[in-house]
Amino acid sequence: MEDKRAKNELAQLQDELKRMNAENQKLKDMLSHVSNNYSALHMHLVTLMQQQQQQPQRNRETQAIQKSKPEEVTPLQILDRSRPSAAGAEAAETISHSSSEERTRSGTPPSNVEKRVNREESPESESWGPNCKVQKLSSGKPVDQSTEATMRKARVSVRARSEAPMITDGCQWRKYGQKMAKGNPCPRAYYRCTMAVGCPVRKQVQRCADDRTILITTYEGNHNHPLPPAAMAMASTTAAAASMLLSGSMPSADGIMNPNLLARAILPCSSSMATISASAPFPTVTLDLTHSPNPLQFQRPPPPPTQFQVPFPGQPAPVSAPQLPQVFGQPLYNNNQSKFSGLQLSQEMGSSQLGRQQQQHQAPPQQPPTLADTVSAATAAITNDPNFTAALAAAISSIISGGTHPNSSNNNNRQ
DNA sequence: CGTTTTTGACCGGCGC
DNA sequence: GCGCCGGTCAAAAACG
Ligand SMILES: [Zn+2]
Numbered sequence: 471m472e473d474k475r476a477k478n479e480l481a482q483l484q485d486e487l488k489r490m491n492a493e494n495q496k497l498k499d500m501l502s503h504v505s506n507n508y509s510a511l512h513m514h515l516v517t518l519m520q521q522q523q524q525q526p527q528r529n530r531e532t533q534a535i536q537k538s539k540p541e542e543v544t545p546l547q548i549l550d551r552s553r554p555s556a557a558g559a560e561a562a563e564t565i566s567h568s569s570s571e572e573r574t575r576s577g578t579p580p581s582n583v584e585k586r587v588n589r590e591e592s593p594e595s596e597s598w599g600p601n602c603k604v605q606k607l608s609s610g611k612p613v614d615q616s617t618e619a620t621m622r623k624a625r626v627s628v629r630a631r632s633e634a635p636m637i638t639d640g641c642q643w644r645k646y647g648q649k650m651a652k653g654n655p656c657p658r659a660y661y662r663c664t665m666a667v668g669c670p671v672r673k674q675v676q677r678c679a680d681d682r683t684i685l686i687t688t689y690e691g692n693h694n695h696p697l698p699p700a701a702m703a704m705a706s707t708t709a710a711a712a713s714m715l716l717s718g719s720m721p722s723a724d725g726i727m728n729p730n731l732l733a734r735a736i737l738p739c740s741s742s743m744a745t746i747s748a749s750a751p752f753p754t755v756t757l758d759l760t761h762s763p764n765p766l767q768f769q770r771p772p773p774p775p776t777q778f779q780v781p782f783p784g785q786p787a788p789v790s791a792p793q794l795p796q797v798f799g800q801p802l803y804n805n806n807q808s809k810f811s812g813l814q815l816s817q818e819m820g821s822s823q824l825g826r827q828q829q830q831h832q833a834p835p836q837q838p839p840t841l842a843d844t845v846s847a848a849t850a851a852i853t854n855d856p857n858f859t860a861a862l863a864a865a866i867s868s869i870i871s872g873g874t875h876p877n878s879s880n881n882n883n884r885q
Numbered sequence: 886c887g888t889t890t891t892t893g894a895c896c897g898g899c900g901c
Numbered sequence: 902g903c904g905c906c907g908g909t910c911a912a913a914a915a916c917g
Binding site for chain 1: 905906907908909910911
Binding site for chain 2: 644645646647648664751
């Protein structure tokens with residue numbers, strides 16, 4: 471009798487323990503998620519500032535930022551022409567593909583789709599096949615809206631530590647492929663955004679070969695639909711990085727310059743380096759949210775591609791720009807940044823492209839060496855403005871709540 | 886049932 | 902041309 475009761479109790483306890491473990495795990499995931507978001511946001515901010523100072527006269531923008539509720543309109547969103555209406559998805563699509571190509575979808579069976587059609591009978595193919603075609607075509611004709619064409623080319627890869635098989639960025643993804651990478655035991659998975667039909671955004675996820683706790687997520691393209699706040703951080707960050715990558719500034723010396731600026735603007739407190747790697751078929755920005763406890767990353771030329779570090783002249787050591795990190799550190803868990811403080815931005819481009827393709831862009835804003843000063847000045851100005859910090863805090867908390875509140879629907883990712 | 890994942894086939898580009 | 906390789910497709914299976 472009594473035995474029975476004891477047993478019962480025990481079972482109960484065990485059950486509870488299990489639950490707690492589960493919750494614990496959940497919390498851990500959440501925390502990691504939040505941390506990632508934080509890093510992304512941080513990065514975003516810096517990128518933004520960078521852009522801002524590129525176009526000084528846009529000074530007013532700061533105000534826009536302050537005014538706008540972060541949840542609804544991110545400055546970034548303004549920058550790239552994403553329209554609001556939900557139904558706009560369709561419209562956006564038309565816009566994005568606009569001039570150059572004839573959308574083959576919906577009743578316009580183009581001749582050039584034939585190849586794929588071969589595989590299957592239905593002319594229903596629609597959407598993606600042609601898109602690829604277009605890609606090439608567009609590359610063929612230089613003019614075009616550089617945004618669309620180039621955006622597809624540009625890639626932003628994010629390195630972050632994550633136990634989860636996939637980083638939670640607030641978007642919905644459908645896996646459409648998986649391959650074994652060559653020099654890597656871990657497979658690479660391909661996803662595409664399913665938040666809207668025809669959203670061109672894709673990403674591929676792969677675990678780092680020599681440190682499996684690091685997850686490399688590579689984004690490509692811009693969303694053509696409104697995003698939930700939880701997804702804003704990543705999306706806008708990557709978009710910003712991408713646009714930065716191929717908007718004028720990227721070429722040659724500037725290319726080196728930018729990450730440099732970013733690096734020093736961001737992590738005054740941590741060792742930072744901008745790495746530029748040659749040999750990549752397409753321009754790629756790499757945001758490294760890995761802290762990398764060991765100086766491992768300082769000698770990370772393992773992968774065959776010739777990678778070389780670019781130690782900035784006279785900038786090897788931590789910088790003094792104490793304002794920034796504090797601003798972020800406060801509203802969040804007081805400096806949990808130990809984990810993600812390190813952020814490093816590197817750009818890679820095709821070795822072939824390295825030389826040419828640079829001046830292709832107009833108005834090379836020859837950025838004087840004083841740039842760094844400008845940036846830090848801007849940083850100071852911005853971060854000193856209470857309104858701005860308030861807005862930022864709001865943004866952050868919104869993201870956090872969006873990501874963590876179970877009731878906010880999105881909560882956790884699947885699987 | 887609709888949606889997502891799995892997984893082998895397939896494609897185009899590139900180097901040989 | 903051939904084979905490799907990074908990507909993608911799509912049928913079937915798994916999922917909820
Ligand atoms: Zn999308």
